Amino acid sequence: MAIEVNDNNFDDLVLKSDKPVVVDFWAEWCGPCRMVGPIMEEISHEYEGRALVAKCDVDSCPGVSAKYSIRNIPTVLFFKDGKIADKQVGAVPKNNFVVKLNALI
Amino acid sequence: MTVCVFASSSSRIDNDYATAASTLGLLLAKAKMDVVYGGGGIGLMGSLADAVLENGGKITGVIPSFMKDEGWDHSHVSEMIVTSDMGERKKKMFEMADAIVALPGGVGTLEELTEAMTLRQLGLYEGSIIILNTLNFYRSFIDFLEHMVSGNFLRYEHKGMWEIADTPQEVIELLGKTKTWHRNPRSIARI
Numbered sequence: 001m002a003i004e005v006n007d008n009n010f011d012d013l014v015l016k017s018d019k020p021v022v023v024d025f026w027a028e029w030c031g032p033c034r035m036v037g038p039i040m041e042e043i044s045h046e047y048e049g050r051a052l053v054a055k056c057d058v059d060s061c062p063g064v065s066a067k068y069s070i071r072n073i074p075t076v077l078f079f080k081d082g083k084i085a086d087k088q089v090g091a092v093p094k095n096n097f098v099v100k101l102n103a104l105i
Numbered sequence: 106m107t108v109c110v111f112a113s114s115s116s117r118i119d120n121d122y123a124t125a126a127s128t129l130g131l132l133l134a135k136a137k138m139d140v141v142y143g144g145g146g147i148g149l150m151g152s153l154a155d156a157v158l159e160n161g162g163k164i165t166g167v168i169p170s171f172m173k174d175e176g177w178d179h180s181h182v183s184e185m186i187v188t189s190d191m192g193e194r195k196k197k198m199f200e201m202a203d204a205i206v207a208l209p210g211g212v213g214t215l216e217e218l219t220e221a222m223t224l225r226q227l228g229l230y231e232g233s234i235i236i237l238n239t240l241n242f243y244r245s246f247i248d249f250l251e252h253m254v255s256g257n258f259l260r261y262e263h264k265g266m267w268e269i270a271d272t273p274q275e276v277i278e279l280l281g282k283t284k285t286w287h288r289n290p291r292s293i294a295r296i
């Protein structure tokens with residue numbers, strides 16, 4: 001299952017993770033985010049133990065959203081060793097996310 | 106995701122506008138995005154609806170009862186919601202919309218588009234507002250919006266509320282993401 005992250009726990013759960021982390025920046029009111037949400041859930045199950053999938057609601061994470069200049073949602077950031085390794089903006093097919101994540105494992 | 110489309114009901118306009126409306130309908134159906142619109146059977150509304158249906162998509166019309174009585178409704182959309190008046194029709198469409206697209210149109214379309222902008226300015230609607238600028242139809246309106254900004258009737262930040270697409274393909278690309286144009290629109294609503 002994808003974990004929820006916020007301004008308080010982002011550093012501990014994402015930046016200090018020993019596995020690659022996929023972070024889905026989304027909001028309740030965002031239509032295209034609802035197309036990416038189920039894909040993230042699938043990836044979280046398929047990559048369990050190898051990567052972490054996190055969801056970050058931009059309305060409740062103003063600090064993290066500003067830090068990473070999130071201007072369009074959904075934006076999916078791929079973190080490895082505490083740094084951004086890749087990025088995907090917009091609702092795209094699952095394979096686009098899988099290819100980017102596989103490159104980090 | 107449901108995309109609300111506002112568009113002309115005129116059947117006397119250049120055929121290029123109808124082609125763009127049909128292409129948008131096809132692309133929305135292919136992208137598996139549901140459509141809600143004003144329920145009309147002719148003009149750009151009709152072209153859009155026909156293309157969505159021909160390509161296996163889902164389109165819901167929302168039409169006031171008097172227009173239905175006049176026979177202005179589309180005959181076979183996926184669902185038709187009949188409202189008591191124009192205000193209720195628009196309210197229903199806004200409620201269903203995750204994103205709004207305005208095609209070329211007359212004063213009715215313009216009124217729907219500008220109400221969407223007003224709602225987003227006030228933080229009452231948070232989805233995308235995309236203007237399909239076929240044949241540069243909205244050139245004067247876009248200039249007028251700039252005029253509002255330069256005269257401080259709108260803030261510069263408010264220009265982030267809408268996006269302009271030249272082609273139906275660009276509309277689909279823009280629908281794939283939502284601009285987080287402002288975190289607290291009401292804080293800048295007063296100018």
